[in-house]
Amino acid sequence: MDAGSHSISSGKSSAAAAVQRPPLQEAGSRPYMPPLSTTSRNPAAKCYGDRFIPDRSAMDMDMAHYLLTETKKDKENAAAIAASPSKEAYRRLLAEKLLNNRTRILAFRNKPPEPENVFAADTVSSHQAKPAKQRRYIPQSAERTLDAPDLVDDYYLNLMDWGSSNVLSIALGDTMYLWDASSGSTSELVTVEEDNGPITSVSWAPDGRHLAIGLNSSDIQLWDTSSNRLLRTLKGVHESRVGSLAWNNNILTTGGMDGRIVNNDVRIRDHAVQTYQGHSQEVCGLKWSGSGQQLASGGNDNLLHIWDVSMASSMPSAGRNQWLHRLEDHMAAVKALAWCPFQSNLLATGGGGSDRCIKFWNTHTGACLNSVDTGSQNQLTLWKYPSMVKMAELTGHTSRVLFMAQSPDGCTVASAAADETLR
Known part of the structure; x- marks a missing residue:
């Protein structure tokens, strides 16, 4: 696509540029991702019943009946016959046909397993029956690749957000x-007027x-996207x-290049209700905790600041509120901020190109709990917390990831x- 186009077309990274497509149209069908196996049995494990049913065709019923019904006299007669030289042929025939064939009595075509260690065998069988723990499926390439012409290459801006209604907004x-x-x-x-743009x-x-849009002119627009x-x-x-925006219920917090942070109550006419002032340069990252208290x-x-609503000035005209913590550990601009979803006082922050570190903070005490040098080079990395072991690296971008x-x-x-x- 030409660089001046304001539409976004989807495509596969090389040949797609030559084909014009409607904005943000899906490049291709979603690749099939097999679900986690719910099989509870190991097909390689042998399974045995709790009892054995004899196969009557494998039994010598005549010999069995004879052994069950023979009397003491019968046994003595048989011994006498066997000892008689004149009956040698009979004795040999009796041994071949009956006495040497007793192993067939109660014989089974399928013999049971050897029971030398039943407990150990049961334990092994039980372990084999459990399926192996499935690892999360992480694709190695993007499901969709969309062209984004006119995307402003400015690290300090925040030009993309994904809303709770599953709609992705992006400013080009x-x-x-x-x-x-x-x-x-x-x-x-919307396409804003040139004097007000670009969108920042x-x-x-x-x-x-509802969507908030910050502009290069310092104005902030509030839109109802349903209408x-x-x-x-x-x-x-x-x-x-x-350059930065964050919501806390009806409060829209805005951060500017002037270093000011302002709480705006969008329900009232005089919307600017509180001001936080602690940064000497542009505010490029803002994030409210899940509780809305910090x-x-x-x-x-x-600089990284933690502000607590309990310390807010009761008089907006006072103009400033004191920070709870002022943290100076990062060696570059602090833009990436994320509150832990299961621990309210745990915050993760990321520094710019001269820092490259993810740091974890206890926001109650201001203590830095951990710091990891990511060594990032245009890729996305998925980390396992709290061990911070790399689970996957997602590549494909050929320039720095901005948003x-x-x-x-x-x-x-x-x-x-x-x-x-x-x-």
């Missing part, structure tokens, strides 16, 4: 696109219906572009890179 230049992951359909929400940040509200209607525009919040902010000044977003069910991640592809 001055245009905001919506891609419905359930149906694969694409729509264009985007964030879905928790309801998955494609602009609800309101917040002006005068910042002095320059708005806010993490990262800036181009390499990532996770699907609502937590099973899929979308990434957009400076190579102008979305995977």
Whole structure:
């Protein structure tokens, strides 16, 4: 596609560029992913019944009857006959046909296993019957690759988000696109005026219906995506572009290049209700904790701040609120922020190219719990927590990965890179 196009077309990384497609159309069918096996038996394990049924055709019924009914006199007569030289032929015949054939009595065609160690055999059989633990299926290539022309190559912006309604929003230049992951359909929400653009940040509200868009002009737009209607525009919040956004119920928190962080209550006319000021450079990362009690902010000044709502000033006009923690361990801009979903006071942060570290923090005490140098080079890496062992590396991007977003069910991640592809 030509670089000036505002549409997104899907395709496989090499030949697709020559074929024009509708924006964000699915490149191909989803590859089959086999489900985890639910088989509870090991087909190689032998299975034996709890008893054996004799095969009557394998038994000598005449000999069995004779041995059960013979009397003492019969035994003495048989011994006498056997000792008689004149009866040598009879004795030999009796031995061949009867006495040497007693092993056939109660014989079975299928003999049971040797019972020398029943307990050990049962234990081995029980272990063999259990299926091997299945590892998570992780594909080694992208399920879809979409062309993303005009994607702004700026590490400090936040141009992609995946909402709770399973709709992915991505800004390409001055245009905001919506891609419905359930149906694969694409729509264009808005193209902002050139004087206001480009779009510099985007964030879905928790309801998955309302979308906040930050602009280079410092304005913030609120959209109802169900009706494609602009609800309101917040002006005068910042002095320059708005590069980061985060929702906390009805509060939209905005971070600007001016270093200011502002809480905006979108329900009221005078929306700016609180200001956090602690960064000396652009605020490039914002994330509220799951409880809504703490806010993490990262800036181009390499600083990480933790703000607590209990410390917020009761007078918005005071202009500033004191941070709970000011953390200076990162050696580059702090953009990547993620709160642990099962431990409210655990925060993970990622530093820029001169840092490359993932750090884990106890936000109650401000202690750094762990730091891992990722050595990232244009790939996505899946880590196992808390061991931080690499589970997989997802390659395909040929330039640095700028933006990532996770699907609502937590099973899929979308990434957009400076190579102008979305995977």
